[in-house]
Amino acid sequence: MIMKESVESSLIFEKHFKVIASLTPSRTGLVIHVVFKNEPLPGRQVTPNVEIWFPINGYMTYMYKTIEENMVVLIESIYDVSDSEPAMHDYFIAPGKSAEAYFYIRIPLEHVERMKEIADKEGIVTLFLHLYFSVLYRARSFAQKTYKLHLVYKFNIPKVIIEQWLARWIVTYAQYIDLPSKISREILSDFIEAVKSFNVGAxxxxxxxxxxxxxQALEDKGATKGKKLLEQINELKNKKVLDKATASLAHGVRQFGNYGAHPQNDLLAQVTRDDAKLAIDITKKILKELYSIQ
Structure with missing residues (x-):
């Protein structure tokens, strides 16, 4: 069964001004669709005009439970991606009318991983969208008044939808670094962390x-977990999963990695920029060979 990937939440101001926010996954984050509705009041009540003033600022957080407390984790700020020109961006909304705006938030890989962890453990991920903007209420009347609003939307995203989002994001992150999309989240995360470390000189x-x-890739392809990497490489070589040349390359990465993982060898200081680049390039080559469609 294919479930709808978008989720929606709404808030009402002064019983008639409704602001609806929906989240839809994109390649590397979420598109936020905000609809402003000035719904007519019932009976003979006069429905005020409403004017929305831009910019609209905001950010997104999620809940992360630890043993001691519930933590609120900041993801990133939102970005306005509406088509309107900035000078024409304020919205005058008469009774019975509506307006809309679009925003975007990128979901970095570290948050993708944590959301997966939360979904696996709790069965749900709770996101909070914060929006800040000004509203001119009773606009174009003598009684008009400006309000500064801080709207907080709560989205309880079930695991089945989070998994659809995660699958989309992981494929994109893999494509960005030119790796097959079949590589698991854990392996991809470690490789991206290697690249990020290299980029900052670590x-x-x-x-x-x-x-x-x-x-992790070798274990995913059948190497016995718990064995030393040396033994795992030779095991997959004997099983013909790795050819002789690829196994030789893997041993090179193993030796490089030992420098960083085992300080007692006293080889840590010998790792240079060229060593790190070579280790990353070789690992990428091996991952592409292991996971490319034959």
């Missing part, structure tokens, strides 16, 4: 994470 961390990504 070469020791880069080779250690490249080694970790390699080992």
């Amino acid at each position: 070469y020791k961390a880069a080779v250690a994470m490249a080694r970790r990504a390699l080992q």
